[in-house]
Amino acid sequence: MNGEVVMDIRGLVRRYGDFVAVDGVEFQVFRGEVFGLLGPNGAGKSTLIGMLTCVLAPSGGEATILGFDLLSQRERIKKVVGLVPQDLALYQTLSARDNLAFFGALHDLKGRRLKERINLVLGIARLEDWADRPVRTYSGGMKRRLNLAVGLLHEPQILFLDEPTVGVDPQSRNHIFESIRQLTAEGLTVFYTTHYMEEAQSLCHRVGIFDRGRLVALDTPKNLIQQARSRTLEVGVLSLPAAVLEEVKGLPGVEQAVLENSILFVTAADVTAAAVKVLSLLQQKEVMITSVNTPEANLETVFLKYTGKTLRD
Incomplete structure (x- = not known):
């Protein structure tokens, strides 16, 4: 090139x-x-x-x-x-x-x-x-x-x-x-x-x-990928009411929150601080959590950052 x-x-x-x-x-x-x-x-x-x-x-x-x-x-x-x-x-x-x-x-x-x-x-x-x-x-x-x-x-x-x-x-x-x-x-x-x-x-x-x-x-x-690194939190849930999802979106420091296939994708500038707030809220709302993950950034997380949704077939 x-x-x-x-x-x-x-x-x-x-x-x-x-x-x-x-x-x-x-x-x-x-x-x-x-x-x-x-x-x-x-x-x-x-x-x-x-x-x-x-x-x-x-x-x-x-x-x-x-x-x-x-x-x-x-x-x-x-x-x-x-x-x-x-x-x-x-x-x-x-x-x-x-x-x-x-x-x-x-x-x-x-x-x-x-x-x-x-x-x-x-x-x-x-x-x-x-x-x-x-x-x-x-x-x-x-x-x-x-x-x-x-x-x-x-x-x-x-x-x-x-x-x-x-x-x-x-x-x-x-x-x-x-x-x-x-x-x-x-x-x-x-x-x-x-x-x-x-x-x-x-x-x-x-x-x-x-x-x-x-x-x-x-x-x-x-x-x-560097721009999106360490900015994403993935929380597995059995179910998540729409009202709770809206509360997650309104938490301080949360930039985006998307629920797809029982996974709550959250992006934040400080993912560690956001994780504490998100998990605390979910526990207060008695949401059953099945997994918590902060994945390595890839183009999937880049797409989430810029569009507010995940890239799926």
């Missing part, structure tokens, strides 16, 4: 009637980095990717992709970016090789060049031994890897991966990760959306926390 800006996003907006799916997003992406966008399903991640790959037109804002204007040079941008969509876009009755030949033709690849690119991306996806078998015989993970190969076929400079590991087996997930690391080492820029915090934490150079169409935080995983 170097300091060359390949994407400059300035106030992008996408509306559907009165609903704002992407709300004034601003950030930059640098050449050779894996830029992660972490957020729950429905946060607007796919809508943002749709705009950046010229599938959707922005309702407002500006952006340049590799120096090309997002509003006036859309066809130029399409030639230099690749998209691996969340939904599989493959012909099930065709082989992997025939799928790649079809999509290659859409990018004006032909002859020896097309054959070379097909063989190369089949190798990246580790599908050489299955290249001539119908896609309908593939596992879900193999189809995801072929989807990746299609996105790489025309040799893009920026690759957009939208939830690329949903429903895949661990082996295919590892193959995808290894491919991404190899390609970025060679200079490819990757824009990676996910709602799996462990993926963003292990794979991405920088991570944006995305919620309800807004980018609420952006930094390296290490820096984001």
Whole structure:
């Protein structure tokens, strides 16, 4: 990764009637980095990717992709970016090789060049031994890897991966990760959306926390986690009345309190002092406590800090 800006996003907006799916997003992406966008399903991640790959037109804002204007040079941008969509876009009755030949033709690849690119991306996806078998015989993970190969076929400079590991087996997930690391080492820029915090934490150079169409935080995983370290208390409860939850939220020093799956998540600047107050209140209210934990900070606690809720499937 170097300091060359390949994407400059300035106030992008996408509306559907009165609903704002992407709300004034601003950030930059640098050449050779894996830029992660972490957020729950429905946060607007796919809508943002749709705009950046010229599938959707922005309702407002500006952006340049590799120096090309997002509003006036859309066809130029399409030639230099690749998209691996969340939904599989493959012909099930065709082989992997025939799928790649079809999509290659859409990018004006032909002859020896097309054959070379097909063989190369089949190798990246580790599908050489299955290249001539119908896609309908593939596992879900193999189809995801072929989807990746299609996105790489025309040799893009920026690759957009939208939830690329949903429903895949661990082996295919590892193959995808290894491919991404190899390609970025060679200079490819990757824009990676996910709602799996462990993926963003292990794979991405920088991570944006995305919620309800807004980018609420952006930094390296290490820096984001450092900001949230020792700020979270988890209390297991058999049940917690809504009125008691509201009292917890009102305790001095408590910044946020969320109940999910019988776990009370509390964030505070001084988690030790907050724990004394929270546990005392729960005991006064005769709430049955099943566990108390102050976990190591990770991107889950970062997401809780910035959005006031946990990140779940």
